Amino acid sequence: MLSGGCHCGEIRFEVPDQAAFSTVCHCHDCRRQSGAPMLAWAMVPKAAVLIQGKPKIYSSSESGQRSFCPTCGAGLFFSNGILDRMGMMQVRIAALDDPNSISPRVQVQTAERVGWVGSLHELPAFERFPS
Structure with a gap:
């Protein structure tokens, strides 16, 4: 199992160490x-996710629900009708204690991608904020 949580620590969770699917999503809603x-998401079996604390749920679309910490506001989970029927949910990869433990396999909703995202690799990069 992999562990993760929100920024303030009020919500902690564990998910299986193997995602059924993992993606970077460029959609407008995310x-x-x-x-x-x-956002980077990992799709995992809902029944295998252990959550400590009580996330707040926001209906972000007709069938989409996004869960976040009510104290610090950190986004954590996503579900919708399709995922529910599959018995799955999505967890934000960056909310894992080790976000390198699951790598996205594909990018989705690239038709909605912000234009400059495609050229990020061309920008100067610094290991820390430059002085």
């Missing part, structure tokens, strides 16, 4: 809800 240009 961007607007997170304030980030993209």
